[in-house]
Amino acid sequence: MTPHSSAHQSDSPRNTPLPDVPHVLTLGLPHLTAGFDVAARLDLSAHLKVHGPLAPVTGDHLAALAEDIQLLGKGGAGFPFARKLRAVSKAAVRRGVLPVVVVNASEGEPACRKDTVLLNRAPHLVLDGALLAAEALGARTLIVAVTRDSTEASLRDAFTERGLTDRRIRNRGIRARVLRTPERMVSGEASAVVRAANGGPALPPGRRERAAESGVAGAPTLLSNAETYAQLAVAARLGPHRYSRTGVPDEPGTVLLTLSGALPQPLVVEVPSGVPLGHVLQVAGAPPVPQGVLTGGYHGSWIDANAAHDAAVSRASLASFGGSLGAGALLPISDDTCALGESLRVANWLAAETAGQCGPCKLGLPAAAGSLSDVLDGGGQAALESLREVAQAANGRGACKHPDGSVRFLLSTLNAFTDDLAAHVLGGGCGRPTLGVLPLPGVPPRGKVSIGNEKLAVDWTLCQGHGLCADVVPELIRLGHDGYPALADASVPLHLRDRAQRAVRRCPALALRVEQIPAGRPAPSPRKALDRRRG
Numbered sequence: 001m002t003p004h005s006s007a008h009q010s011d012s013p014r015n016t017p018l019p020d021v022p023h024v025l026t027l028g029l030p031h032l033t034a035g036f037d038v039a040a041r042l043d044l045s046a047h048l049k050v051h052g053p054l055a056p057v058t059g060d061h062l063a064a065l066a067e068d069i070q071l072l073g074k075g076g077a078g079f080p081f082a083r084k085l086r087a088v089s090k091a092a093v094r095r096g097v098l099p100v101v102v103v104n105a106s107e108g109e110p111a112c113r114k115d116t117v118l119l120n121r122a123p124h125l126v127l128d129g130a131l132l133a134a135e136a137l138g139a140r141t142l143i144v145a146v147t148r149d150s151t152e153a154s155l156r157d158a159f160t161e162r163g164l165t166d167r168r169i170r171n172r173g174i175r176a177r178v179l180r181t182p183e184r185m186v187s188g189e190a191s192a193v194v195r196a197a198n199g200g201p202a203l204p205p206g207r208r209e210r211a212a213e214s215g216v217a218g219a220p221t222l223l224s225n226a227e228t229y230a231q232l233a234v235a236a237r238l239g240p241h242r243y244s245r246t247g248v249p250d251e252p253g254t255v256l257l258t259l260s261g262a263l264p265q266p267l268v269v270e271v272p273s274g275v276p277l278g279h280v281l282q283v284a285g286a287p288p289v290p291q292g293v294l295t296g297g298y299h300g301s302w303i304d305a306n307a308a309h310d311a312a313v314s315r316a317s318l319a320s321f322g323g324s325l326g327a328g329a330l331l332p333i334s335d336d337t338c339a340l341g342e343s344l345r346v347a348n349w350l351a352a353e354t355a356g357q358c359g360p361c362k363l364g365l366p367a368a369a370g371s372l373s374d375v376l377d378g379g380g381q382a383a384l385e386s387l388r389e390v391a392q393a394a395n396g397r398g399a400c401k402h403p404d405g406s407v408r409f410l411l412s413t414l415n416a417f418t419d420d421l422a423a424h425v426l427g428g429g430c431g432r433p434t435l436g437v438l439p440l441p442g443v444p445p446r447g448k449v450s451i452g453n454e455k456l457a458v459d460w461t462l463c464q465g466h467g468l469c470a471d472v473v474p475e476l477i478r479l480g481h482d483g484y485p486a487l488a489d490a491s492v493p494l495h496l497r498d499r500a501q502r503a504v505r506r507c508p509a510l511a512l513r514v515e516q517i518p519a520g521r522p523a524p525s526p527r528k529a530l531d532r533r534r535g
Helices: 044-051 059-068 081-095 114-121 123-137 149-162 190-197 226-244 277-284 305-310 315-320 339-352 364-376 380-394 402-416 418-426 468-472 494-506
Strands: 003-005 023-027 100-105 141-146 175-180 221-225 254-259 267-272 292-295 301-304 329-333 454-458 477-479 485-487 512-516
Touching (some): 023 277, 044 123, 059 081, 059 226, 081 123, 100 190, 114 123, 114 149, 114 226, 114 254, 123 141, 123 226, 141 149, 175 190, 190 221, 221 226, 254 277, 267 277, 277 305, 277 329, 292 305, 301 305, 301 402, 339 364, 339 402, 339 418, 364 380, 364 402, 364 418, 364 477, 380 402, 380 418, 454 485, 494 512
Parallel strands (some): 023 267, 100 141, 100 221, 141 175, 254 329
Antiparallel strands (some): 254 267, 292 329, 477 485
16 A cells, blocks of 8 residues: 655654644545645635535435444544434424534644644535535534634635635525634533633533533534544545445544654554554554554553554554544654653643543542652552552543543553553663653653753741642642642643742742752652651
């Protein structure tokens, strides 16, 4: 299977944050990436030349098409699109209101770029699918949620090319608008997008609601991922039989993947479902025998080298090896970095991404990250049992899916890297540095797990154990059994600097302070509790 390259940007050096539009490869015949070899962005004219026109269809026909091709949501949850479409249609008819269609392209995860690539380079393919669904449902409102400047600019150009506007114009079928959301993990959750569309913060509302019943402005809302709508547009043109000739019978069609980690450059790759994962990694330039591969992104699961060799790119195959297709992110790591250290960087980031609205997320995730750090720092079997206990306590108890996905990631770390785990729990560690090959915002590619040139310190002659500091920044400070703070991170990450300063200001005893780490002196190892000397 020969890869087709369609890069329009220079190659990115290893271990840098992912660009908005990475290099794009296609294995096999292109569906979503058709035309990428001739244009950096397909405007409406180029789009129609590549894909051809698209005729409207009825709601029943569209649901049948989605069912025939077994179209699942491509944002991570994998919910059947036909069921979602029928649920919205029934709710709209029952209530006598017009539904709303929402395209969720809020990619707040640092390891994902597939939806950004689609809207930057093939925006009209996504709009084709969304408008097809809107027409079938009789919707009069289309909302597209995005996180990045480049994506918003491309989308607004596409609206102009189609004559779409948010203004109400007589005899015009649909109003369309762009919804800008923050680049945060929780902001891409479906309920957070609906809440933002209703004028609230882009955070999960704290209670489970079905958008199909009551979503934007209380109307039944069809909300799905950008790639899902693009796949729908491809299938509507090809028909179910031609579409299903590509890929495996149970999951026909192609899959759009974002690959990063231990690669020469990050990539977005379109592959037929069922292609061996090892082949995709080989074409991407991954190590011949990776130490492990993170599948599905930061809410996904690690698999080891043997599983990566045997698995195929499909939901069923990856799940059978303990992995997850999730949001389509694949991140191999080589054997020259500490796998647990890499996971700790992600765990700290996931803890900082909490919406702060429920205890299992706000308190549980920082505690879990702290326990993983204790494992790395030689905490032994007690630290490992604490990590398992804290993780299980957070699982299934959050107001959204962020704690569940984070726990899945943490527990898969323990299952995939048993040799490393034994070395840290029973011995003096694995002996490898943490290189920082997994992309994280605000975290440098190499160096210590914790970053920055500042650290928190406590004057134990003043500390009275009020515990207020731990409420402000639980990622860095935990309370011990005696009620006094234990500094859970010796070096303050840049993204937590403001909250660390706030914790200092909140201390009524003036015992907490931020100190500069002397130049030329390495930052203290992360999550190592201070020797608390109280006179």
